[in-house]
Amino acid sequence: MRDFELVRPSSLAEAIALLDTEDGGVRAFSGGTGLMLMMKTGVFTPTSLVRLDGIEPEHAAIGIDDDGSLRIGALATLSTVEHSPIVQKVAPLIPEAMKRLANVRVRNAARIGGNLAHGDPHMDLPPVLAALHASVRAVGPDGERTIAVEDLFAGYYETVLGRGELLTQVIVPSQAGWASVYHKCTTRSADDWPALGVAVSLRVVDGVIADSRLMVSAATEKLTRLVTAEAQLKGAETKAETFARAADAAVAEAETIDDARGSAEYKSSLLHVYVRRALRDALSRGALQ
Amino acid sequence: MDSSTLIRFTLNGQPASARIKSYFTVVDLLQSLHLYGARESCGQGLCGCCTVLLDGVAVSGCLTLAQLVGGRSLTTVESLDQSGILSPVQQAFIDEGAFQCGFCTPGFVLMVHQLLERNADPTDDEIRDHLAGNLCRCAAYPEIIRATKSAAARMRAAATA
Ligand SMILES: Cc1cc2nc3c(=O)[nH]c(=O)nc-3n(C[C@H](O)[C@H](O)[C@H](O)COP(=O)(O)OP(=O)(O)OC[C@H]3O[C@@H](n4cnc5c(N)ncnc54)[C@H](O)[C@@H]3O)c2cc1C
Ligand code: FES
């Protein structure tokens, strides 16, 4: 690796100013786990890394709003989120997914903002958070905005974040009445990244699906919401035929890709199986109070 | 330009300082100080051979910039027998034969210490989950789980003695 500078601003505004530059070698440095891999493999050569841990105290807190929604500071480590009793109460799917996300040491270092900003389509939290209808707060040189997690990704390793824009918070609405499941499938590829991730959330009223959210990741170039599959579910009874129709729609809709983890065709077959399985499991899991 | 910076930190409980390059990892830093317990194997955060504790929290030395250690406390496997006596986890690994070549052992030992600090009596599943990011090419996994349970029992006995 080549020499670079590591700076540690003590306010968000200062961090944004440092990052608001034409120089592509300047990047925000959160837990560094994604960046270090890119630096070690030569994919990214930094000129200056902007540490975010200097603004940690105000941007790592986890709290709950009056309306029951969860607010997670972007600098909270994945371990903190995993072990937070508040997160466990509002959105138990998040700690459940953490158990199979990387390993204890990576979770100790990586932060939820870095995780979402990395843009790797194989990651677990984007589909999970999108299925939970979560959004993020982003602050940049032009001010602040809210972005739904399902709209955060522009492509392979690409987000919609602009120059100097930083994620500051993840907001997960109350999950009362919803049942959610996340399944991933790894195919023993050398890198062990999943071939497919499927996250679903269901709201069932009197045996009929009132509302649903279906996400696919890893098998597609970026996190994808399966809207035609959701349309199949709306107003339908919770039975195997309904779930099969949704799976057919999901396969027609998702643009699966060929890579080391399997062919596009194979991933489409996996998708059919996993959509049905995830819907069935969400139903039997039952809604949160 | 290839310059170096001086960092001061606490190493295994003692004040320490070192001259480092901007791109040094914690493994590079420790090697420059002739501490070889944390060693790089995968270099990607997967295998745990480079495990160290930064302010008491387990991280991969291979994915941690040495610059981040400035002003903080770094603990390596070499801290465990500073009194001249092996730690209960180290002793349990020997008694249960929880290694062959020993390359992965410092990482496993530090991870097991972390687990037992939080959970005095872990189940097999909890041990497996916690150690999922540590790889042993000699496949001493059954013995490592036995050693972890044995160390836990010793530490519980010592705590109530
Ligand atoms: C061994 C290993 C195994 C892994 N396994 C998994 C797995 O099973 N599942 C999974 O989901 N992931 C996995 N990962 C990926 C891991 O989750 C990410 O590396 C990590 O979450 C990134 O977070 P970070 O804080 O370390 O980000 P960094 O590496 O610091 O940053 C990543 C990117 O985000 C940008 N960034 C950081 N913070 C912000 C912010 N607040 N606002 C805007 N941009 C920001 C950075 O500039 C950089 O481009 C694995 C990683 C490793 C090393
Ligand atoms: S060498 Fe660091 S985790 Fe493998």
Ligand code: FES
């Ligand atoms: S004892 Fe040889 S790698 Fe674990």
